[in-house]
Each structure stands twice: as C-alpha cells, then as structure tokens.
Amino acid sequence: MTDAISVAGLVKTFGPTKALDGLDLVVRTGEVHGFLGPNGAGKSTTIRILLGMMRADAGVARLLGGDPWADATALHRRLAYVPGDVVLWPGLSGGEVIDLLGRMRGGLNKRRRTELLERFDLDPRKKGRAYSKGNRQKVALVAALASDVELLLLDEPTSGLDPLMEEAFREAVREEQRRGDRTVLLSSHILSEVEALCDRVTIIRDGRTVETGTLTELRHLTRTTIEAELAGPADGLAAMPGVHDLLVRDGRVRFDIDAAALDPALRHLTAAGVRSLVSRPPTLEELFLRHYSSTPAAHDSSQPAAQDAPEATR
C-alpha cells in the first residue's frame, strides 16, 4: 500500500451546483501533500467525502486501503481531521475538547499534548466561546497533532493563526514529516506554507484536477520570463509556438515562454546574436494565479504531461 489516498473521477453535485466534476487525487504514504484551489473549487467537499461524511455520486475514493464511506468508523481511528472553521462547544473548555476528541479517536499522547499546548501558547482552561478564532483553530490542531494517527486531513488549518503560530504549526508538521510514516493532506490558501511544507501539490479548479506534482515539476510546466538584448532583429519570434506577451523595443525583447518551447526559442535568439540574457523562473504566486484564473480548457492544451495520471488503485 503506497498511496494513503487515491481518488479518481470523483463527482459530487449539490442540486444545480457541480462541486466535484471528475476530480483525481493521489497522496502517497509519508508525504505532505498540498491541496490547492480557489474558493469553492471543491477542496472541503473532497475532504468530506474522504471522511465518509458525504457520498460521491460517481468515482472511486480509497483511504488508507479502505472505503471511506463503508469503513468510516474504523478508518477514523487511524486519522485526524481539522476542519477549516472550528466551532467549539460553549460550555466545554479547550482542554476538555482536546481530550474528548482524542479519546473518541482512540487515544491521545499526553506528553505531546502538553508540548503542543506550550508551543501553541494555548490556555486550555478557557470555555469555547471565550476563544478567539485563531485559538479555536489551535484547539483543533492540538487535538489532531497529539493523536497517534497515520493520516492528518487538514482543511485550511492555519486560517486565523498569527505568523508566530503559523511557524509553530510548520514546525509541528515538519516533525511529523521527519517521522516518515505520517501522511498529511493539507488544504491551504497560504502559498508560502505550501512551499515550505509540501512534497507534492494538487491544484484543483471547478471540481477538477488541473495539476499534480512536486513544486519543481510544476515550475517546469509553466512559463519562464526571458529578457534579452540582441545583436540583430529576431524576426519570427512572435510566430513561434509557446511564446507569449512578446515585447520588442530597440534591440531588446521580453517574452514569456512555455517550458516545452524553451529550447527552440533560445536557438532562435542565439541565431540573432545574444548580447545579454536574463531568465526568470515563475514565482509561486504567478504559478498559482495562472492555474486559478485561466479557463480549464485553455489550460489543458498547454500542459501535455501535466497530470500525474492518477492511476486508480483499487
């Protein structure tokens, strides 16, 4: 069993809305997997299906080798879930909630609980309604991270955390990572967090997977910006496939180039004579913005080997 999560062709509709439209997702055992997508893309819906809270209309989902719907209770012993918007019981203290959730999950590491409370600077005696948004989030995080489980499903776990606590969270996830046997699915809108923590990422849009791979792989799939000073005119550059947003001004050219078309474009430039050349890889923000905003159809044509062909392990 090498994949902790494998999802293929998942479809889920809510009345007129198609929340998931053939979503694919593979999370390998032991990795921290970033799960990204614009608001309403279907991240929370996917996680709820993986938790057996909702049933998919079509497609296959496997979680830790089991069926998330049929084996929900047994599987939940081996995973911990942190929802994006943590709501606590008004009459229960944070410490009580941590212990209760941990016990119902099948056990809690006492030492780690103390350590995490300290690290997150959380007062466990306050009652539910007395916590701020960030502190409520911390209660759920401590409850999840202090459990001895194989898989963590984290749905925007750091929304509302201050930068210091964000760092504490990252440190905690890195510890999980070092142990090697813990898998983390991390849905997030915070790109720096994804960059810092995730081994691989999946980007979804409108309920469909648009990209999967390591960040390095993803960078390869997107455009590099080239700025060059040329000795002669570079005619024909505009007509080359994969060249975008070309700007020519007295001997200087500036354009974005698809990774696949990089080699012929550079040959074309050297043929004209290169005086100076600057090439800038896409920033993470550019990468995501492009996936978030481009139409899925236009996107498919520009990324031949993009999909890590999610082999539906059954």
Add this chain to the structure above:
Amino acid sequence: MTALTGTWGLVRLILRRDRVLTPLWVLVLGLVPISYVASIDGLFPSAAARQQYADLSAHNAGFVALYGRLHGSSLGELVAWRGGFIPVMAGLFCILTVIRHTRAEEDSGRRELLGSAVVGRHAPLAAALVSVFAAGLVLCAVLALGMIGQGLPAAGSWAFGAELAVTGWVFAAVAAMAAQLTAGAGSARAIAIGALAAAYVLRIVGDVGALDDGTPSWAGRLSPLEWVTWIRPYGEDAWWPVALTAGVAVALALGAAALSTRRDLGAGLLPPRLGRPAAGPALRSPLALAWRLHRGLLAGWAAGFAVLGVVLGYLAASVADLVRDAPQMADVFARLGGAAGLVDDYLAATTNLFGLIASAYAVQATLRARAEETSGRAEAVLGTAVGRLRWLGGHLAFSLLGPAAVLAAAGLAMGLAHGLNTGEAARQTSRLLAAALVQLPAVWVLAGVTVALYGLLPRLTALGWGAPVFCLLIGMVGAAIGLDQWVLDVSPFTHVPRLPADRFGVVPLASLSAIAAALTAAGLAAFRRRDLPIP
C-alpha cells in the same frame, strides 16, 4: 440616532426568518380564547347559569390559582378569565423570540457579521424588540377582531387583546435585559423564563391570598401578570394598567439598551468562569458529551415540571371542594376539559397536559442534534472513530429518556403535594407517577416525528414543533369546539389511558410505542445514509 442605523433592515430580516413561527404562535394564542366563546356560551346559555358558575369558580382556590380572580359573570368576562393562562404563553413566546434574535445571534457569530456592516450598536436589540412588539399588536388585533366577530363588545375585546400584547411586551423587555447579563443564550433564556415563572407564582400567591379577606396580598403587586388582570376586560376595561405595563416594558427595554453599552459583544455583564484544563475521566464518549450539552436543559425542565406539579397537585383538593359544594357542576367541568369535575379526572387531565408539554421538550432535545450539525460541531465528533448512530444516539437518549425524567418529576411532585394534602402520600405518589409515565409513548411518537424529519428532510427539522403545537391545540380546544373524533384521534395523546381516572390499557401504549419506534427507525436509517452536514 446612528446607534439605530439599520434597524429597519434587521426587522425585515427577522420577519423573514420568523415568517412561519411567529404567525403560528399568534394564531394559536389568538384562536384558543376565541374558541372559548362558543364553548362557554353553549355550556351556560342563560345569565343565571353563568352567574352560578361564576360564583363557584370565583371562590375556588384551584381556579383562582390557575386563571386568576373572576370579577363578573358576563360571557366576555368568563372567556377572558378562562383564558387567564394565555398571557403567560404570550410572555413565553416573546422571551424565546427575543433571545433567539439577540443572544443566540451573538453566540452564533452572525451578529458580528452584521455589526461590521452598516448597523448601529443598538440596532439588533431594537430590531428584535420592534418585531416582537409588532407581533404583540397583531395578536391584539387578531384576538379583538375574533372576539368582536363572536358578538362580544368591542371595548372589552380590544382591552383583552391589549392585555395579551402588553404582557408579551414586558417579558420581551425582561428577555432583552437577561440577554445582556450572561454570555450564552441558554442561561439568558433560563433567567428570563425564571422571571416569568416567578411572576406567575407571585400572581398565584397574591390572588389566592385575596380569597380569604378580599384584599390581594402585596406579593401580587410585584407581578406584571397581576397588573394586567387589573385591566378586567369586558368589566371595567381599564386602560391605565395597559399604560403601566407598557411603560414598564419600555423602561426595561431602555435599561437593556443601557446595559448593552457596558459590555462587549459576545460577552455578558456577569464574568465568565474558567473551565478545567483537562477532561474528567468520564468525558470520553458521545453519550458523555451529550450529557454535558443536555444536562442544563434537562435540569431546567425537571425543575419547572416539579414546581408546576406541586402547584397543580396541591390544587387537586380544591377541585374536590368544588364538587362537594356543587355536585351538579361536575359534568360541566368535565366537558370544559382542563379542570374536570372529579378529582381523578382533574388529575388525569393534568398529567395529560404534562405529557403534551413534555413532548415540546422532546422536540427541543432532538433539535439539538440538528443544531450540532449545522454549527459544524457534529463534524468534529464524526471525524473521530464515532459512528453516526452512536453520535445521534447520545442526543436521542435525551429526547427519549429526558421526557421520562421530567414526567417522573412532575408525577412525584403532584403525588406528594396532593398526597400530603389528603393524608395518603404513598398511594397518591405511586398513582400519579404512573399517570405521568403512561404519557411517555405519546411523547415518543412526537419525538419520533422529529427524528424522522431530521433523517429524511433535515432542512425541515424545525417543523417538528408543529406536532406538539397541533396536539396542544387539539387537547385544549378540540373537544370544546366539537371537532370530529377522527381529528382528535390524530393526536397520540387522545389514546393515552386516562390514569388515574380510567383503567390502564396495554394495547394503546404498545401501539403508540410501535409507531414511535417505526418513526425513529425510519429517521435513523435515513440519517445513516445521508450527507453530512446539510446546511
């Protein structure tokens, strides 16, 4: 007036959210007294008959305690007196509505969302009060027009309507006050309902005291429920008590607004307490969690039932007095329902009423599960190794066994009070405990309706309230207005053996239990298969 900016928009929001619930309350509260007109007119068609009934009732401690003092014998006066419990219900409605739109909104965080929009700091409180005050006016109009339609004098009808409206107002303002004191809708609700109960008890003490020497005791004068009886609809039609009560309501409302400026949003004036740093050893299962969530509600209902049980049990002896004084009246009282002529009929009718009210608790407890789901807290529990049925079972333990506990409290309290009065405590206690507990299968049917709704049509779970309201209506006015038997038969409470007056019957209880089990099973089966959470 920037503090009130946005009030009108919020009023419209409240009216929209309450477009079913409020009209339902207004109709029920308006129609019940209207239905009394025909039934009392039918029972006492002549002035002489009414006079005789009035003479007996006015001196009977039991009736005076339940309905208040009776000052005349015209048809209108008898109707208004017989509807003496309606102002209490109007007060309850206003309390629940105001808390729902103030404190409960703050708890849910929606209020904060509004606060950041263009909404003045007093607007939410003002909007809740304006809406409830307006509902009071509508109730006043419904009642008055209905009464006039039945041929009663217009002046008295409007005075009667005003009595209900201002009672509602004053308790709406009490609720607004309570909402400022504590952090949490539950405790605010408890404080306001406690105030209502205290006002009721004070009114009883005052009126029953007046029976002896004719002068009401000072205790009554403290109670708004007593002030409104000074209106005396169809008798004096006095308007100054209306003005007095309305004035106090406005003063309390202004006081609540003043208090609200002295606290933070989401906080109460009473300081919050810290909890335990770690869970006790018992807090480890969905049932233990449900106990934490339900115990306050359960204790409140049990206490309320016990107090009401003592009062109504104590009054049983005065029903006996009445029958001894005027045996010919026994039949008449039996037909009026509520307070039957024979002591055991009275006790049977009272335990039946307890059963009806307990089913409201059963529905309320079941709706907690729905609230857990929509708030997202159910997800946290179901994300652990807790199966769906175990989670829901924790809540259902309280909607099914909680009513057993509160009914037992009522039965024991009634039995003790009545038994100590008559010198046969042991016998009465066991009889009335049994009489209270036979109501359970009927209560379970109504709980089962809500569970079935929750599983099958979760968005409509709140319609579960319709079942106890319907049964209460049938129970209170069905026989009086001569509804067909098949309509009466729809209510499970029609089929409960009337202990201690009648014999115990296994068949109806077994059938009711089977229906309840089928409804619950249907709800559970659907719940196991549906999506979660459904917003």
